[in-house]
Amino acid sequence: MSAPDKTIPALSTQSVDKSFGSLVVAKGISLTLPQGERYALIGPNGAGKTTLINLMTGMLNPDNGRIFLGGDDITTLKPDARVKRGLVRTFQINTLFPHLTALESVTLAICERRGDAGVWWKGLPSYHRDAEEAYGILSSLKLSPVAYKPTHELAYGQQRLLEIALALATKPKVLLLDEPAAGVPHEESSELFSVIAELSKDIAILFIEHDMNVVFRFASRIIVMVGGAILVDGTPDEIAADPRVREVYLGKGHRAHG
Template structure:
């Protein structure tokens, strides 16, 4: 297993809803320490691919491998335990919990201590310390004890990432982490992502091309459920097919 050089690999993933093919033989490989972007026009199947990889959608055929381990048949929680975490395009937070509670929850779930009903939460000092560390990394300590629902939207987006980080992922899939965040703040949000340690391999979906070119080492272009091209940013920038896809979309819609 440890001899594998990739972190995540999909092999011929297929999924169709009636006549709509959301994944056509998608085979992608994420090397260790990757900073890959997944781009494509609306409806290309980017979020569906994340759902297939994380187990929210069962594929019709194909496999998902995490560091050599076939995780295609594992349920969502088991994949997280195996080291595969994700964030959501639309916030999936715990509105009444405070950030310190939410992250501590995720930490205790990872440690396997979240089922202990006989010990007070305050006695899980190490988990709380770790949660605090994550909040510090995301610059959220100032709001650690405010209910999530009163946080600024940008802070909520950071918390969304924090919950995923608390699972100590090997692979992190970020579904439009900056969605809805004002342009000025989105670069700041991405600098947090860029500062993640190298042992976390990252695949992110993003529409803002300037952010993609700035933060991605490699780019995968998805069109109509299939991989059109995977290359370095410089190649993508000048590729005629990619231009056609995006210009075409601009013309029609």
């Protein structure tokens, strides 16, 4: 595809709308994620954050609006085709392969990336390079001690890391992390985020997170959603000072359903 022109955003949306019947879950969402940046997406429950990720990754189709990845219009592409182009997500609720081992799971993602996963006439040992790369990813996330364990036997925090390992195996250009630390104890969550912070700067990251300490520490910019729309978008300092954000988070006419 195109040469890495830094002025082209890694990911952007243009007035994306979506509703289920009379329930509007996204209205006029326009946002821009520049290359290599770490943006946070925050907002109260039901604000439409996960819906927005579903729309960007193609798990839902928008009623209106367009989605661009590195300048290419991907609005009509299927989810797996978007992943092939480098737009990858993780899930708020573990969405893993319970009876595959951690190594098998990540190897599968690598086989899919390399186009080896359609090969049925050659044994997996011929693809040990894929497995070794998978092992490398697991090691970088400190998961190598459990590489040969079935996923369902992994501790919860390790499963959260495996979520990220699966996404990394696809070599993403843009990574959408849906509450990567959801359910992880407070002390472990900043550990998990330092792993995320250390990821290559070639990857642009948009993450959903409720812990404001984490958000202000790791995000270069924060997007606040309320009731399916973007309320405000700014640097951590701007967001911290914004009275509308305070209102949303500290009550005073708490608009849970917009």
